[in-house]
Amino acid sequence: xxxxxxxxxxxxxxxxxxxxxxxxxxxxxxxxxxxxxxxxxxxxxxxxxxxxxxxxxxxxxxxxxxxxxxxxxxxxxxxxxxxxxxxxxxxxxxxxxxxxxxxxxxxxxxxxxxxxxxxxxxxxxxxxxxxxxxxxxxxxxxxxxxxxxxxxxxxxxxxxxxxxxxxxxxxxxxxxxxxxxxxxxxxxxxxxxxxxxxxxxxxxxxxxxxxxxxxxxxxxxxxxxxxxxxxxxxxxxxxxxxxxxxxxxxxxxxxxxxxxxxxxxxxxxxxxxxxxxxxxx
Numbered sequence: 001x002x003x004x005x006x007x008x009x010x011x012x013x014x015x016x017x018x019x020x021x022x023x024x025x026x027x028x029x030x031x032x033x034x035x036x037x038x039x040x041x042x043x044x045x046x047x048x049x050x051x052x053x054x055x056x057x058x059x060x061x062x063x064x065x066x067x068x069x070x071x072x073x074x075x076x077x078x079x080x081x082x083x084x085x086x087x088x089x090x091x092x093x094x095x096x097x098x099x100x101x102x103x104x105x106x107x108x109x110x111x112x113x114x115x116x117x118x119x120x121x122x123x124x125x126x127x128x129x130x131x132x133x134x135x136x137x138x139x140x141x142x143x144x145x146x147x148x149x150x151x152x153x154x155x156x157x158x159x160x161x162x163x164x165x166x167x168x169x170x171x172x173x174x175x176x177x178x179x180x181x182x183x184x185x186x187x188x189x190x191x192x193x194x195x196x197x198x199x200x201x202x203x204x205x206x207x208x209x210x211x212x213x214x215x216x217x218x219x220x221x222x223x224x225x226x227x228x229x230x231x232x233x234x235x236x237x238x239x240x241x242x243x244x245x246x247x248x249x250x251x252x253x254x255x256x257x258x259x260x261x262x263x264x265x266x267x268x269x270x271x272x273x274x275x276x277x278x279x280x281x
Contacts, residue, residue: 168270
């Protein structure tokens with residue numbers, strides 16, 4: 001499977017979110033706007049690529065580059081599928097925010113309301129804003145639309161690490177809970193519990209026939225490994241990881257996103273309730 005990796009920056013002030021107008025290149029190319037976006041060069045760390053791309057294309061210098069999220073989408077490309085991996089950063093610019101667009105960009109503007117502005121955005125930027133900022137107006141219906149469909153939060157819990165463990169999940173459709181549940185999984189480490197919870201979420205999505213799903217976990221390790229940012233080093237989770245990857249072809253589009261534990265309380269409660277139920281016997 002082909003994979004396309006991009007670093008994407010989000011810059012905000014009181015005027016709105018900063019986007020740039022892409023150079024048309026070929027005269028027939030459509031005009032669109034995007035968040036500052038770049039590729040990772042050989043030997044670069046993603047945050048280095050973000051800082052370099054920002055300065056090269058906009059003239060801005062970031063005094064902080066903070067990882068916000070990592071998302072991936074499976075999208076059709078001819079007879080195969082293309083995996084799009086976006087590493088998203090919050091960028092802070094010191095001093096006056098006055099870009100000098102160059103090379104790939106020809107102009108810039110701040111946008112507060114993308115729906116009202118009717119701004120023609122790139123697919124990458126549309127994907128990121130739908131995930132990070134909420135729904136926006138778009139004429140596209142591609143794999144990025146996991147943001148508008150089913151969301152499945154998952155969580156694993158281990159008492160003792162390793163110790164008695166449980167997994168939990170909660171399925172949302174446009175913020176409405178449509179199903180939640182948990183299972184006791186026996187004696188396990190916390191990382192194995194997190195992976196088994198994700199596998200349960202994937203399996204339940206398949207059972208219910210969902211084709212576009214956003215999977216959410218408070219384990220940054222699990223999200224980054226499934227997004228291909230981190231490698232797998234622990235033998236106890238490799239088989240579960242491979243099993244999850246093998247099931248993803250059954251979806252039209254999937255994304256994996258990280259949230260704080262406080263944003264994953266229902267799935268956490270289901271996992272711990274499953275443990276309590278067994279320990280109380």
